[in-house]
Amino acid sequence: MANTRSRKRANLRDVAKLANVSVATVSRVLNTPDSVAEATKAAVTAAIAELRFVPSAAARAINSGRSRVVGALVPTLDHAIFARYLAAIEQTLSGYRLSLVVATTKGDAAIEAEKAQTLVDIGAEGLIVSGVTHEPGLYDLIERCQLPAVATSYYDPDFHLPTIGYDNAGAGRIALQHLLDLGHSRIAVVHGSLIGNDRTLARLKGLEDTGDAELSFVEADLSIEDGCKSAQTILSAAHRPTAILCLSDVLATGVLYEMQRQGVGVPQDVSVIGIDDLPGSAHASPSLTTVHLPVVRMGHATAVAISEWIENGLKPSGMLLATELVARDSTGIRRPA
Amino acid sequence: MANTRSRKRANLRDVAKLANVSVATVSRVLNTPDSVAEATKAAVTAAIAELRFVPSAAARAINSGRSRVVGALVPTLDHAIFARYLAAIEQTLSGYRLSLVVATTKGDAAIEAEKAQTLVDIGAEGLIVSGVTHEPGLYDLIERCQLPAVATSYYDPDFHLPTIGYDNAGAGRIALQHLLDLGHSRIAVVHGSLIGNDRTLARLKGLEDTGDAELSFVEADLSIEDGCKSAQTILSAAHRPTAILCLSDVLATGVLYEMQRQGVGVPQDVSVIGIDDLPGSAHASPSLTTVHLPVVRMGHATAVAISEWIENGLKPSGMLLATELVARDSTGIRRPA
């Protein structure tokens, strides 16, 4: 039998030896095949096939100085909003022949900094982070490595990284204004955890100008289940609100379910509004009024920005994406009494 | 001013020169700091800081022969089932100090093969694919590169790659049996696209043994919206079925919404069952009876399998994960008529 010394992967020189050519020629066959004579090419190709040669990505990377990888740090994948956003990023990066490495942080800045380091360790050429609240260690890393990095989901022209996102406070304001316009003055607000979550914080900030409405607040985990629980809390309150403003559609979905279960009419008895505009929200029953956040556009824009930065050195400026009210059936005029 | 020739990233030799030591010493400071004298270490550290030296990932990779990256090919990120599964994979890989590159295929085998090539090009050490239907090109690639690769979401002990997944036909069978047990004999089946989707195909296969029930089929895109549409189609049929079996919870959610909207009682007028057991399904109204697919466990198991294979050369055997009926409120005994 032929010596099956295939214990180790073949390299360029093995191929060159077998084909009786130089390493340069093999490299040429791989990269500029037109510059090689047919006969030589055939011999090299045969050797490549025989040795099952596959060029080493690392060796290529060391020469080109490129890894063609960009890293994204997100709190979780287990939430439609981040999943859609990453899907858009991946698609667009793919058009630039860049690959996406995903790392999840559980919304913990320390984990984020740690994972950012591992992204740098595997050679990421750019970083995408969520929000504008991070560890100093992360900023250090970005600075030290001169790493293109953009922050998303939060527009802030004064942030020291380019931000591509929307006006979270504005989104909150739009939702509140809609309820105020409908005459509601006793409103329950259901929001996710505040620790380390600048998006939620900003949305709450947008609710400061309440006119003469009275707001009460319920904190919940970002899940349908906790949306249900929050609804229970709200319904059992002494002075029941006439509207519920959820800072996330996931929570609103839970609230809607609970209302249904308890036979509370939406929007007759209570109006419900969300923020996000998830794919399912339009088809909920009743369909959910919400503030649309352009996460897909944000993903595309982010991917374009980081790609251009990496490929052409064009540091992007920030980008504010518009949010807009999508009035559907879950909100209505406050009933006279 | 100091010569700001920082046009190019500093490398090991630059640091060595500045610190007046050899490259080996710098490398030691980085990797085995305890083997270096304090004074030397300090000098090197200072030089590293001054030059803002960051070691090249590619150069490390070329020496270790490791990229510490594994690639996952999924049809889409925009579906909770894949997102959850990837989240679990990422978490577990992270424990092995491996990173996850995600590539989406839109369920197209050709795109899959292409993206697999780019994953190899960036040096992925392992591949995770969905299902058991792929292009020959993909198999070639895996074979040529001797790449650890596992197929998921579909258990098939005879497949030439290790498979980690569940019995899709069995899941379909369980759902059908549940409806049969409840006395239903006119059942509508709502399923996703069949082209290239072996999971859906297998689930349908599980519905072959119908007893004396009569099945009708509706194909739909995997979205809540198409679930709604399918429900409309079914409701407007001449001979209305008494139960609807959805091959995916997303579709079932849409069906549930539509029933609500049309005032059709679930489960009084019609029973609805899904497959997947998405996080929201338990809280839908009514709560959705479904077949639980252990996607999180699957993600963990897959990540462990590929990691052990990569790190220790232990090629995993396949793994069958149990599915089970989760009886909730959306199914009930067929009403006498």
Added chain:
DNA sequence: CCGCCGAATGTAACTAGTTACACAGCTTGT
């Protein structure tokens, strides 16, 4: 018939790290 040009190929020097081995200098044991 000689020189020039260009195509095809080879040589060797890069890329940026890791590491085997050699060796200097000091301490310790006998």
Added chain:
DNA sequence: ACAAGCTGTGTAACTAGTTACATTCGGCGG
């Protein structure tokens, strides 16, 4: 007092590609 042993460091050879430059050979023009 001298060998042995340890610590700390340097030299140079690796890893696996790309590529600038040199070389060979053939054809063609003068």
